[in-house]
Amino acid sequence: MNRKHQPVAIPSSVIEQIVGLKEMSFEDLKSFWLDVYQTEPPTNRRPYLERRLSYKLQENVYRQQNPGLLERNQKRIEQLLKDTGNPRAAGKIVPEPGTVLIREYQEERHEVTVTLDGAFDYKGTLYSSLSEIARLITGTRWSGPVFFGLRSASKPSKKGGAK
Numbered sequence: 001m002n003r004k005h006q007p008v009a010i011p012s013s014v015i016e017q018i019v020g021l022k023e024m025s026f027e028d029l030k031s032f033w034l035d036v037y038q039t040e041p042p043t044n045r046r047p048y049l050e051r052r053l054s055y056k057l058q059e060n061v062y063r064q065q066n067p068g069l070l071e072r073n074q075k076r077i078e079q080l081l082k083d084t085g086n087p088r089a090a091g092k093i094v095p096e097p098g099t100v101l102i103r104e105y106q107e108e109r110h111e112v113t114v115t116l117d118g119a120f121d122y123k124g125t126l127y128s129s130l131s132e133i134a135r136l137i138t139g140t141r142w143s144g145p146v147f148f149g150l151r152s153a154s155k156p157s158k159k160g161g162a163k
Contacts, residue, residue, distance in 0.1 A: 014057050021050045042111050043124040094118050101148040105137055112148065
């Protein structure tokens with residue numbers, strides 16, 4: 001299955017928007033973030049906001065030009081998992097730097113970004129583990145990787161009762 005990758009032509013209006021991010025006031029940049037993500041910016045670091053917004057603008061163009069791609073990729077991933085199983089990785093789970101983990105909990109959206117040094121940025125504060133963040137969000141002890149969907153719970157919870 002050798003498909004040639006078709007480069008995506010980014011409209012000049014999107015390129016202008018990306019270039020314009022640097023020229024925006026910080027307040028305008030935060031307002032634009034709110035429009036795009038429908039949530040407050042997770043940090044007050046301008047370079048981070050500019051990078052994430054640039055990526056999102058390009059992603060939106062790509063989705064418009066390749067509407068079925070995400071669905072095809074998801075089906076392929078599901079088929080691969082079905083064919084090969086989903087072996088649990090040994091050791092600590094640390095996603096690639098720049099990965100944004102998103103979890104909705106009690107009707108609130110929580111975003112965590114993995115930093116270059118493997119820490120986790122949540123609302124502008126760095127944490128050394130996802131479990132710290134999960135506990136902060138829920139008020140109870142959670143496995144961070146389980147809470148953010150990086151792996152499934154190994155045993156049924158004793159708190160959950162019989163099903």
